[in-house]
Amino acid sequence: MTALSLTNVCKSFGQVEVLKDINxxxxxxxxxxFVGPSGCGxxxxxxxxxxxxxxxxxxxxxxxxxxxxxxPAKRGIAMxxxxxxxxxxxxxxDNMSLALKQERKPKDEIAARVxxxxxxxxLSDYLDRRPSELSGGQRQRVAIGRAVVREPDLFxxxxxxxxxxxxxxxxxxxxxxxLHRQLGASMIYVTHDQIEAMTLADKIxxxxxxxxxxxxxxxxxxxxxxxxxxxEFIGSPSMNFVPAERLGGQNGQFVGIRPEYAQVxxxxxxxxxxxHVEKLGGDTNILIDLGDDLxxxxxxxxxxxxxxxxxIALDFDDTKCLSFDAEGQxx
Amino acid sequence: xxxxxxxxxxxxAAHAALITYTLIALFPVFVILVNSFKTRKAIFRDPLALxxxxxxxxxxxxxxxxxGDFFLYFQNSMIVTVVSLTLVLLFGAMAAFALAEYKFKGxxxxxxxxxxxxxxxxxxxxxxxxxxxxxxGLVNTxxxxxxxxxxxxxxxxxxxxxxxxxxxxDDLKNAGRIDGLSEYTIFFRLVLPLVRPAxxxxxxxNMIPIWNDLWFPLILAPAEETKTLxxxxxxxxxxxxxxxxxxxxxxxxxxxxVMILYVIFSRQLIRGITSGAVK
Ligand SMILES: Nc1ncnc2c1ncn2[C@@H]1O[C@H](COP(=O)(O)OP(=O)(O)OP(=O)(O)O)[C@@H](O)[C@H]1O
Ligand SMILES: [Mg+2]
Numbered sequence: 001m002t003a004l005s006l007t008n009v010c011k012s013f014g015q016v017e018v019l020k021d022i023n024x025x026x027x028x029x030x031x032x033x034f035v036g037p038s039g040c041g042x043x044x045x046x047x048x049x050x051x052x053x054x055x056x057x058x059x060x061x062x063x064x065x066x067x068x069x070x071x072p073a074k075r076g077i078a079m080x081x082x083x084x085x086x087x088x089x090x091x092x093x094d095n096m097s098l099a100l101k102q103e104r105k106p107k108d109e110i111a112a113r114v115x116x117x118x119x120x121x122x123l124s125d126y127l128d129r130r131p132s133e134l135s136g137g138q139r140q141r142v143a144i145g146r147a148v149v150r151e152p153d154l155f156x157x158x159x160x161x162x163x164x165x166x167x168x169x170x171x172x173x174x175x176x177x178x179l180h181r182q183l184g185a186s187m188i189y190v191t192h193d194q195i196e197a198m199t200l201a202d203k204i205x206x207x208x209x210x211x212x213x214x215x216x217x218x219x220x221x222x223x224x225x226x227x228x229x230x231x232e233f234i235g236s237p238s239m240n241f242v243p244a245e246r247l248g249g250q251n252g253q254f255v256g257i258r259p260e261y262a263q264v265x266x267x268x269x270x271x272x273x274x275x276h277v278e279k280l281g282g283d284t285n286i287l288i289d290l291g292d293d294l295x296x297x298x299x300x301x302x303x304x305x306x307x308x309x310x311x312i313a314l315d316f317d318d319t320k321c322l323s324f325d326a327e328g329q330x331x
Numbered sequence: 332x333x334x335x336x337x338x339x340x341x342x343x344a345a346h347a348a349l350i351t352y353t354l355i356a357l358f359p360v361f362v363i364l365v366n367s368f369k370t371r372k373a374i375f376r377d378p379l380a381l382x383x384x385x386x387x388x389x390x391x392x393x394x395x396x397x398x399g400d401f402f403l404y405f406q407n408s409m410i411v412t413v414v415s416l417t418l419v420l421l422f423g424a425m426a427a428f429a430l431a432e433y434k435f436k437g438x439x440x441x442x443x444x445x446x447x448x449x450x451x452x453x454x455x456x457x458x459x460x461x462x463x464x465x466x467x468g469l470v471n472t473x474x475x476x477x478x479x480x481x482x483x484x485x486x487x488x489x490x491x492x493x494x495x496x497x498x499x500x501d502d503l504k505n506a507g508r509i510d511g512l513s514e515y516t517i518f519f520r521l522v523l524p525l526v527r528p529a530x531x532x533x534x535x536x537n538m539i540p541i542w543n544d545l546w547f548p549l550i551l552a553p554a555e556e557t558k559t560l561x562x563x564x565x566x567x568x569x570x571x572x573x574x575x576x577x578x579x580x581x582x583x584x585x586x587x588x589v590m591i592l593y594v595i596f597s598r599q600l601i602r603g604i605t606s607g608a609v610k
Contacts, residue, residue: 047505050505050509052505052508052509071508072505072508072509073508073509073510073511073512074511077509078509079505079506079509081502081505081506082502083500083502083503084502085500085502085503085505085506086506087503087506087507087520087521088524088525089520089524098510098512099509099510099511102510102511102512103511146506146510150510
């Protein structure tokens with residue numbers, strides 16, 4: 001069964017069209033990640049799904065029922081916000097149980113669900129504290145716990161980890177992945193972070209300017225981007241685009257080469273000067289000026305010894321290259 | 332900035348300025364209090380002297396408590412102030428929430444219209460207000476005063492509170508909506524507690540003019556049973572003789588409740604003033 005299906009969903013604020021004709025389905029149990037540049041409408045799409053914002057046109061179905069006229073609380077969804085949005089005057093326990101109290105669930109059931117969720121998120125020791133007495137990571141776990149106790153059909157996460165530091169991010173990311181396996185619920189997750197998108201997603205939805213650019217599994221999107229925008233957006237460092245005529249190709253076209261597919265070789269086809277080196281320990285990013293204002297990034301495995309201003313030559317495997325026409329479409 | 336703040340000379344200058352201002356502000360209160368305990372002769376002979384054994388007297392307080400129904404006046408003032416403040420805060424906050432939270436046609440216009448009252452003093456409309464009160468039979472009731480003070484306080488309350496309500500995180504309100512809270516619950520349980528400092532600010536700004544007002548009690552409710560404290564104290568001020576002991580004693584007692592309310596609100600008030608600064 002489909003957990004969510006969007007049909008021709010549009011949303012405008014006054015004259016400004018923010019979402020343009022979005023069509024999308026989320027299967028039950030699927031983990032779907034929305035990525036896209038800032039301002040492309042990810043949060044707005046999430047708010048339209050949750051019912052906080054009304055779609056200007058189009059149909060939204062959750063678990064097979066049209067929810068266009070259903071208020072947020074009755075859509076069978078739960079949302080986790082970037083800013084945690086915990087109720088500051090309530091304890092962790094009350095924060096988690098508020099929604100269930102609103103639904104007039106029996107007391108012992110509420111207690112059981114809160115206990116279960118807090119055990120899963122290791123929050124049992126903090127149940128009587130207020131949000132202000134918790135660390136950032138704990139607050140985010142409470143926010144997730146508040147969503148979990150509702151046992152929704154669909155979880156919505158809006159950049160839940162962006163306020164956490166790197167180590168905590170990784171832990172919480174693993175926790176979310178584990179939660180997804182345990183609960184088997186469908187989840188929609190908005191993020192800026194490449195790693196979160198690639199590691200968590202069953203399906204990635206790339207958005208640009210309110211349109212869906214491509215939908216696919218992380219590897220599909222990485223290996224077969226539909227266009228130059230997706231190719232450039234997914235992958236870090238991003239893909240290099242070399243005018244095809246430099247490589248003996250057709251004028252106006254571009255060849256897309258991922259940094260890790262271009263390796264240093266004495267007689268490589270691409271020659272230039274090193275302008276910057278980033279040694280990350282595990283691998284080394286070399287930025288090379290190929291002339292004509294063209295900067296090329298190569299990612300070399302391991303620790304590669306080079307320095308700025310050194311002449312260097314690169315070569316690549318033709319089968320791993322992608323070709324794009326002048327409009328940025330794949331050929 | 333922190334460098335300037337830590338400089339001892341600057342800090343001394345700042346404190347000197349603040350202390351000077353405090354002294355100037357408190358001086359009239361001090362004079363009233365001191366003189367309320369002195370005999371009439373002593374008040375005029377040396378208004379700034381402290382009461383001594385031979386000049387000390389409680390005659391003013393005795394007069395006030397005996398003559399006139401001081402406790403009734405006191406009660407009237409209290410009722411008018413507290414009820415008006417409650418209404419101003421309640422309706423002001425509700426209007427502010429609507430203006431800050433909901434997008435509707437004429438939102439901006441409505442906000443400007445409500446703020447207009449800040450610029451136009453309500454006393455300009457005294458005659459019309461009096462006519463309205465007469466025709467609705469509210470003259471000489473406390474309701475007349477309460478309604479007028481509520482109207483007087485609302486513009487500033489809406490103006491200040493809507494600014495603060497805009498700062499309350501949208502995510503928090505949305506989390507409430509997803510958890511199934513009604514808009515009223517969101518307003519009362521989530522938003523109001525967060526703008527409490529602003530509410531205290533509005534309360535203090537409104538409380539003092541209401542408590543001290545002489546104009547409207549004199550015009551709308553001069554009857555004996557609806558006199559407020561400020562108006563009641565006027566009986567001691569005559570055209571030819573003024574019972575200064577009684578006037579000063581009445582004023583001293585009138586200051587007290589305001590002071591108490593002020594202390595209650597002031598903790599919140601300080602937070603309100605500095606809340607934008609450290610976040
Ligand atoms: N309430 C609103 N009124 C008018 N325009 C809005 C409103 N909310 C969002 N927008 C506009 O819609 C566009 C998409 O905003 P949205 O918040 O969905 O972006 P986003 O993809 O979540 O960006 P980010 O990654 O920075 O969070 C933006 O251009 C924004 O200015
Ligand atoms: Mg966003």
